[in-house]
Amino acid sequence: MNPAPTGRDAQPPRGEAVTFEELTAAARALITPGGRRILGITGAPGSGKSTLGETLVAALDGQAVLVGLDGFHLAGAELDRLGRKPRKGAADTFDAAGYVHLLRRLRAREDATVYTSFFDRSLEESIACAVPVPREVPLIITEGNYLLVDQGPWQPVRELLDVCWFLEPGEDVRFDRLIARHMSYGRTAKEAYERSHGSDQRNAELIESTRSHADRILRVPAVRTPSRPTEEATA
Template sequence: MTAETIRAAGPGDLERFLPRSVDGGRTLLGITGPPGAGKSTLARALVDAEPGRRGYVPMDGFHFADQELVRQGLRDRKGAPETFDAYGYADLLARLRGRPAHTIYAPVFERNLEQPLANALPVAPGLVLLITEGNYLLLDAPGWREVHGQLSEVWFVDVDPSVRVQRLIDRHVRFGKSEDAARAWVEQVDEPNARLIDATRAAADRVIDLTDFAVPGAGSPVEHRPMDS
């Protein structure tokens, strides 16, 4: 069955589609899509609409550190599914879903260092909707299946491929690569990953078209803004 596609001009267009708990517990919404699709911008916009009750927990904190990537011979594939601690991510989501009475600390990925940082993101017990985003939430593979199993719904973000690729190149340049190196990385690493991710679209609960999406106060469509993922 093909997932419903929703064309959103802003976060308000998606409010009525957000999953909600029927028993007062915590709901976890996953947002997935290829690199550069706008996942983090969408996640943050939804959280900002109700910050006291919603939280944002990205997947990228579960990147393996470069030391481990070198040990496994994966440094030149950083960002591929096997370069993440998927089981650790699934375990964190399970803890968050249980909504304990204390704050849980999640890892984040520091782009200036290109390394994960442990215990850098507090998740308060009062948050009732947590939004997590990442490339591989729907991947049918060990570890990633366990991630999917913790999520109430998963939305797949759609955007024009040419816009997405240019956004990736700009991001890599912004964080230190030359333009030639950025284009090579996108071609050799990001785009093979994007094709893998796009193949998971059919497993999504909804497809979100961000072509006309604008963040309140930003004054421009999402595809023209600096993006994280």
Template sequence: MVARPVETDLADLVDRARAFVVPGQRRMLGITGAPGAGKSTVAEAVVAALGPASAVLVPMDGFHLANAVLEALGRRARKGAHDTFDDAGYVALLERLRAARPGETVYAPAFRRDLEEPIGSALAVAPDVPLVVTEGNYLLLERDAWPRARALLDEVWFLAPGEDVRKERLVRRHEAFGKSPVDARAWALGTDQRNAELITATAPRADAVFVLR
């Protein structure tokens, strides 16, 4: 059954996420949506509200392939597309996080937007943190290793802001990290938009679709 969009606010999403926190059990929540949907903002706010003893954020973006690898593959101009990530590596990390072995801290990579590169072992996930929140574009994609990632998540939320809002966020983000206004808009309406169309088509596979007020 296709999840109908639900209008809500951040406080409600925090309450929904809190229901996944069960001490002594490892749960995993995914947050997805097209570029500019607000995934990082929502995920960071939810984890901050729950506190470090209850939740930790492990973004998918840490599995961007390095720029040198993308250049070698001829994919640098499509950075952000589904095949510019180490999807199998992401699945392997989720498997380790899901297992939550006693005494074993798992270290995950992070993505530095100022460098446009991933940084390995930047995020520590303690074994006793009950909820792992992960956010990224392709959590519901049905190709390559992505379905295996989805199978490891207890629930996946899809964020669906208005298209005008989403695109303007993207333009501002690209400008903030060094692109000229012309280049920022070209990337947001070109490469990002092609990815957005693919990602939006995955929304029917979400457990819930949210439109934030």
């Protein structure tokens, strides 16, 4: 018998295959009347976090609200001031402390309504106070890249989540989705390919290193979008 691969040759175990229906049932099981729980959804860019979060909220019919980490992107002007705009999306281009404070407010349930931000991809900016979270909503679903990072200002996040799922649809699917997303917001095929395999991939490698902190690692079925640029486009 060959020994198990180690070090750089080792491959992490594949996630469990699940359906949207199974995950809806799992999310519904977290709901406690009169209480509040927070479900985190994380994974690399293009893994389907937002889609899953939106699907779950729609299925739970008023019993859940979706709160996105992307609403805590630093504004473009601030990224310019800090010299970080070319790396937008990296861990240090978010207000991590503000996100932690939001999660603490949501857990405390002291306010009748907590308002949080929404990231508008068409503007590439966050819109403040765009998402109301009433006190009586029993389940918060929060999605974002860095929920399981255990360093710096991100460290408190994991303990504020009751459950956290890590999505990994497969790299071909993830890259296709990511390239399609970038192109839908005006990037050329070449620009989308370079962004997906450049700064997005560096962020993905950090996120991948956090997968062991998740409660479940999931493969959610998805339809692949054939959006890879041609050889000429990537030259």
